[in-house]
Amino acid sequence: AIQMTQSPSSLSASVGDRVTITCRASQSISDDLGWFQQLPGKAPKLLISSSSRLQTGVPSRFSGSGSGTDFTLTINGLQPDDFATYYCLQDYIFPHTFGQGTRLQIK
Amino acid sequence: EVQLLESGGGLVQPGGSLRLSCAASGFTFSSYAMSWVRQAPGKGLEWVSGITDSGVTSFYADSVKGRFTMSRDNSKNILYLQINSLRGDDTAIYFCAKGQHMGLGSTWGSWGQGTRVTVSS
Numbered sequence: 138a139i140q141m142t143q144s145p146s147s148l149s150a151s152v153g154d155r156v157t158i159t160c161r162a163s164q165s166i167s168d169d170l171g172w173f174q175q176l177p178g179k180a181p182k183l184l185i186s187s188s189s190r191l192q193t194g195v196p197s198r199f200s201g202s203g204s205g206t207d208f209t210l211t212i213n214g215l216q217p218d219d220f221a222t223y224y225c226l227q228d229y230i231f232p233h234t235f236g237q238g239t240r241l242q243i244k
Numbered sequence: 245e246v247q248l249l250e251s252g253g254g255l256v257q258p259g260g261s262l263r264l265s266c267a268a269s270g271f272t273f274s275s276y277a278m279s280w281v282r283q284a285p286g287k288g289l290e291w292v293s294g295i296t297d298s299g300v301t302s303f304y305a306d307s308v309k310g311r312f313t314m315s316r317d318n319s320k321n322i323l324y325l326q327i328n329s330l331r332g333d334d335t336a337i338y339f340c341a342k343g344q345h346m347g348l349g350s351t352w353g354s355w356g357q358g359t360r361v362t363v364s365s
Contacts, residue, residue, distance in 0.1 A: 180358060181339070231294060235289045235291060236288075
C-alpha cells in the first residue's frame with residue numbers, strides 16, 4: 138500500500154497567520170490527493186480534491202498544490218474556525234491511504 | 245441534499261460479528277462508489293474499504309482483509325459492512341462516504357456522522 142507521510146503532526150499558530158502542511162507519498166500518485174478538515178466530534182469534510190481543486194463553499198484562503206509525491210495545503214490568514222485537524226488522502230490506487238493528520242492549534 | 249446515515253454499531257465481545265449499514269438519500273446511489281473509513285478513539289482516519297457503483301468489486305485495507313466484507317443493495321440505497329472476528333483494535337467510529345464523482349476514481353466527497361463500534365469483554 139502507498140504510505141502517506143504528513144507533517145507536521147501538530148502546529149500552533151495565531152489568527153491571521155499563514156500555515157503550510159505537507160504530505161509525501163511513498164510513490165507517485167499523480168495529482169490524486171485530497172485534503173480533509175475534521176473538527177472535534179465531527180465527520181471529515183473535503184476541502185480540496187485532485188491536489189488543488191477547491192471544493193464549492195470552501196473559503197479561498199485554503200489552497201493546495203503538488204503532484205507526483207509531494208503536496209502542500211496552505212491556509213492564508215487563519216480564522217478561528219480553521220483550528221482543526223487536517224488529513225491528506227491518496228485516491229490514486231486502492232487501498233486508499235490517509236496521512237497521520239496535522240492538529241492545528243491556537244497559539 | 246446528500247444524506248448518509250450509519251447504523252448498527254454497538255458493544256460487541258472480541259471474536260464477535262457486527263453488520264453496519266449506511267442508508268443513503270439525496271443522490272442516485274447506484275451511480276457512485278462508496279467507502280467506509282474508521283477512526284479509533286483519539287487516533288487518525290483509516291480508510292477501510294471501498295466498493296464500485298455496481299457492487300461487483302470491493303477493495304480493503306490490509307488490516308481488515310479477510311474479516312470485513314463490504315456490500316450494497318442498490319434497490320434499497322443501503323451500504324453494508326460485515327465485520328467478523330472483531331478485535332480490540334477494531335474499536336472505532338465507522339463513517340460511510342460517497343464518491344465525489346460518478347463511477348470510480350475520485351475521492352470521498354460526502355460523509356455520514358458515523359456509528360460507534362466498541363469491542364470489549
